[in-house]
Amino acid sequence: SKYVCVFDKSAFKFSHQQRLFRTSIFLSDIFNIKHFKLSDIGEGITEVTVKEWYIKEGDSVSQFDSICEVQSDKASVTITSRYDGIIRKLHYNLDEIAYVGKPLVDIEIDASKGVAPEEDVVETPPMSHEEHTHQEIKGHKTLATPAVRRLAMENNIKLSEVVGTGKDNRILKEDILNYLAKQTGAILPPSPKGEIIPPLPKSETVPAAPKDKARKIPLPVSRPLVFSGKDKTEPITGFHKAMVKTMSAALKIPHFGYCDEIDLTQLVQLREELKPLAQIRGVKLSFMPFFIKAASLGLLQYPILNASLDESCQNVTYKASHNIGVAMDTEQGLIVPNVKNVQVCSVFEIASELNRLQALGSAGQLGTNDLTGGTFTLSNIGTIGGTYTKPVILPPEVAIGALGKIQVLPRFNGKGEVFKAQIMNVSWSADHRIIDGATMARFSNLWKSYLENPASMLLDLK
Amino acid sequence: MVFQSFLKNCLQLSCILRTPKAGFRSSSGGLIIQSVSNDVYQNLAVEDWIHDHMNLENRQVLFLWRNSPAVVIGRHQNPWQECNLRLLRQKNIKLARRRSGGGTVYHDLGNINLTFFTTRKKYERMENLKLVVKALKALRPQLDVHVTDRYDILLDRQYKISGTAAKLGRTTAYHHCTLLCNADKFVLSSVLKSPYKGLKSNATPSVPASVKNLFEEDPSLTCEMLLDAIAEEYATQHQTDHQITLINPADETVLPGINNKTKELQTWDWVYGKTPKFSVSTCFNIAYKDSVLDIKVDMDVKHGRIEGCNIDLPEQWLPPALCGELVKNLTGSKFCPNETTTLATTLLRVCPQDDDLHSRWNLLCENMIMLM
Numbered sequence: 001s002k003y004v005c006v007f008d009k010s011a012f013k014f015s016h017q018q019r020l021f022r023t024s025i026f027l028s029d030i031f032n033i034k035h036f037k038l039s040d041i042g043e044g045i046t047e048v049t050v051k052e053w054y055i056k057e058g059d060s061v062s063q064f065d066s067i068c069e070v071q072s073d074k075a076s077v078t079i080t081s082r083y084d085g086i087i088r089k090l091h092y093n094l095d096e097i098a099y100v101g102k103p104l105v106d107i108e109i110d111a112s113k114g115v116a117p118e119e120d121v122v123e124t125p126p127m128s129h130e131e132h133t134h135q136e137i138k139g140h141k142t143l144a145t146p147a148v149r150r151l152a153m154e155n156n157i158k159l160s161e162v163v164g165t166g167k168d169n170r171i172l173k174e175d176i177l178n179y180l181a182k183q184t185g186a187i188l189p190p191s192p193k194g195e196i197i198p199p200l201p202k203s204e205t206v207p208a209a210p211k212d213k214a215r216k217i218p219l220p221v222s223r224p225l226v227f228s229g230k231d232k233t234e235p236i237t238g239f240h241k242a243m244v245k246t247m248s249a250a251l252k253i254p255h256f257g258y259c260d261e262i263d264l265t266q267l268v269q270l271r272e273e274l275k276p277l278a279q280i281r282g283v284k285l286s287f288m289p290f291f292i293k294a295a296s297l298g299l300l301q302y303p304i305l306n307a308s309l310d311e312s313c314q315n316v317t318y319k320a321s322h323n324i325g326v327a328m329d330t331e332q333g334l335i336v337p338n339v340k341n342v343q344v345c346s347v348f349e350i351a352s353e354l355n356r357l358q359a360l361g362s363a364g365q366l367g368t369n370d371l372t373g374g375t376f377t378l379s380n381i382g383t384i385g386g387t388y389t390k391p392v393i394l395p396p397e398v399a400i401g402a403l404g405k406i407q408v409l410p411r412f413n414g415k416g417e418v419f420k421a422q423i424m425n426v427s428w429s430a431d432h433r434i435i436d437g438a439t440m441a442r443f444s445n446l447w448k449s450y451l452e453n454p455a456s457m458l459l460d461l462k
Numbered sequence: 463m464v465f466q467s468f469l470k471n472c473l474q475l476s477c478i479l480r481t482p483k484a485g486f487r488s489s490s491g492g493l494i495i496q497s498v499s500n501d502v503y504q505n506l507a508v509e510d511w512i513h514d515h516m517n518l519e520n521r522q523v524l525f526l527w528r529n530s531p532a533v534v535i536g537r538h539q540n541p542w543q544e545c546n547l548r549l550l551r552q553k554n555i556k557l558a559r560r561r562s563g564g565g566t567v568y569h570d571l572g573n574i575n576l577t578f579f580t581t582r583k584k585y586e587r588m589e590n591l592k593l594v595v596k597a598l599k600a601l602r603p604q605l606d607v608h609v610t611d612r613y614d615i616l617l618d619r620q621y622k623i624s625g626t627a628a629k630l631g632r633t634t635a636y637h638h639c640t641l642l643c644n645a646d647k648f649v650l651s652s653v654l655k656s657p658y659k660g661l662k663s664n665a666t667p668s669v670p671a672s673v674k675n676l677f678e679e680d681p682s683l684t685c686e687m688l689l690d691a692i693a694e695e696y697a698t699q700h701q702t703d704h705q706i707t708l709i710n711p712a713d714e715t716v717l718p719g720i721n722n723k724t725k726e727l728q729t730w731d732w733v734y735g736k737t738p739k740f741s742v743s744t745c746f747n748i749a750y751k752d753s754v755l756d757i758k759v760d761m762d763v764k765h766g767r768i769e770g771c772n773i774d775l776p777e778q779w780l781p782p783a784l785c786g787e788l789v790k791n792l793t794g795s796k797f798c799p800n801e802t803t804t805l806a807t808t809l810l811r812v813c814p815q816d817d818d819l820h821s822r823w824n825l826l827c828e829n830m831i832m833l834m
Binding site for chain 2: 041042043051052064069071072073074075076077078080094095235237238239241242243245246249308310311317332335363364365366367368369371372394395396
């Protein structure tokens with residue numbers, strides 16, 4: 001028979017604890033655990049509530065680093081560390097009451113380092129000239145030319161705090177300027193906009209609003225990175241997570257592309273004439289309403305492009321409404337509100353609705369109704385730039401068009417003469433399971449003809 | 463050059479100070495500055511800047527400012543608990559979180575803000591408020607105004623005309639307070655009423671109070687008069703000239719690094735993300751077609767993001783997989799109506815294309831969005 005050897009556990013534990021107990025006292029002697037007490041807040045206050053911890057157990061802190069935020073009677077107080085060291089214990093949880101004069105945190109300090117005095121430290125007065133000539137950091141003399149020293153003195157900078165990048169760790173003028181910039185925050189650290197993740201590479205449908213929006217010279221979005229050399233990993237959340245799902249579904253659709261060039265010379269002129277009329281009615285008229293209306297007229301002839309294929313690929317549903325989506329680039333990323341029932345809207349009505357959607361889009365206030373029910377999408381990436389692109393179909397739709405920028409290019413007219421033409425490229429993608437090349441081509445040609453010769457739209461407008 | 467020894471990192475401020483005749487009796491005394499901006503974020507950034515960069519050992523500062531419509535919550539407060547965020551968005555009223563403690567206030571141009579900067583040792587709120595009361599009484603002796611022990615200023619013993627908050631740092635401190643001259647009380651009361659149900663939080667709550675404008679008591683009073691009176695009293699008490707220096711909170715040369723501070727105050731992570739952990743627990747009754755159903759929603763929100771989410775629906779009202787997908791996507795997402803709307807509508811693209819299903823989904827999502 002098996003025996004399970006059972007020690008007299010209690011005896012064993014006790015002596016083990018004793019040893020531990022003795023060891024921990026011994027350790028704290030060497031490592032100098034300081035009980036950092038909550039200092040006087042003023043006004044006779046004895047109790048505060050701990051509202052936020054800026055550090056956790058195990059973190060290292062430097063003197064003057066913020067440790068926590070406490071609140072008392074409408075006053076929020078930032079408690080900073082008196083010591084350099086490692087946080088070993090937080091004496092309070094969030095929302096607990098902390099007492100003035102009692103320990104707030106335990107910090108393990110390196111006994112050889114100095115500590116801040118018991119009193120609140122007064123900001124040091126400007127350095128005198130002599131102190132700048134010979135700066136000692138831990139026994140090393142700081143090398144710096146007189147000009148650099150003067151620059152440091154004028155800006156009240158201690159040379160010992162500046163990292164020298166010159167020969168022999170000499171402090172250069174650039175080092176002072178960098179230090180100063182860091183002090184005043186003039187170098188912007190990378191902003192923590194972690195939630196903005198660019199869409200997956202295949203997605204080209206990143207565009208913006210109407211073409212006539214003042215074409216800005218793109219300012220470099222780059223935030224000059226203070227190079228720290230560390231990769232940053234963040235979870236994908238919220239809207240972007242949902243987009244991952246959508247784009248993965250889109251990948252399953254066999255896309256075929258069809259591109260063409262549209263001569264918008266006449267449309268440009270027409271729009272110039274109509275813009276002031278729309279303005280009087282309080283509406284900003286861009287090119288999009290024309291593109292959208294022309295698309296709807298085309299869809300009347302080729303309704304398969306305004307359809308939806310069910311999951312099992314057994315049935316095609318021809319949608320009665322032309323709810324044409326307009327891809328918009330917002331702070332969050334790509335969103336696609338749609339204009340409902342374009343088939344019964346005038347160009348002006350479409351323009352008006354677009355204005356409304358754009359205003360809501362930039363304010364982050366689009367509703368579910370505006371964002372659902374789309375049947376066909378146009379994406380105006382041309383306002384950002386580009387010519388031809390490969391847009392990704394947004395399920396449950398079966399087609400999408402991406403419009404490049406309008407360029408002035410030389411073309412031949414009917415008489416063989418070269419003239420200035422306003423050329424825009426369009427790139428269509430369609431679901432090859434139910435749409436064939438010929439259908440796409442004919443739709444595109446029809447759409448193109450309406451836009452190249454706007455008068456012809458009049459014939460078919462409903 | 464006189465000022466360099468007092469204003470750390472503030473070299474150019476000396477250039478914009480008007481040349482004093484008798485001089486600021488330099489080595490001690492008060493400096494009175496007034497913002498030319500009505501942008502709440504810019505003005506809060508000025509407070510941060512002075513708090514972080516000015517050496518207040520030998521001088522104290524009074525900062526005067528006014529904002530275009532904004533709701534300002536205290537450092538440790540919950541905006542959902544304190545105000546009607548939907549109404550704010552509709553009316554384009556800004557939401558800001560300040561760094562000092564205390565409760566929520568509504569600012570507009572009819573409200574003046576005063577910030578008293580001192581070293582931490584000289585932090586003394588009562589004195590500051592008594593100064594304000596003294597100034598008011600000097601201007602209009604018949605005004606019945608006094609300071610309570612909660613650091614409020616009351617008019618006629620019942621109406622709050624000023625609220626206070628403070629921020630203490632390592633070496634410096636500031637105490638700021640409002641003063642209601644001619645603010646829009648109607649907007650004030652409507653935006654400061656939270657419609658959000660089912661919130662449970664340890665965030666600092668605001669204490670509602672009846673308010674009144676000084677203008678109602680005496681229509682001859684204007685904001686300018688009040689500012690002037692307070693500046694004069696401050697100048698007298700600090701033995702300096704009654705000179706108000708104008709300051710532009712967008713000027714990097716005068717306040718290096720200020721735009722960075724302004725930007726930080728506007729980030730979502732600061733305004734919403736700093737909300738202490740809270741939970742939402744509520745039940746919707748929704749009417750759909752010819753039935754009424756109960757949906758129970760529980761969410762935990764930390765740093766403004768949904769940490770955990772549970773939706774209890776009647777069985778089969780929505781396919782459980784779909785509901786699960788919604789919960790999965792909401793987790794980690796911002797507790798924000800826009801984020802939830804775009805998330806929910808995007809997910810709809812990969813749902814079975816069934817109008818009835820879509821209606822139910824939209825109904826559920828819209829109710830969820832109403833919580834935010």
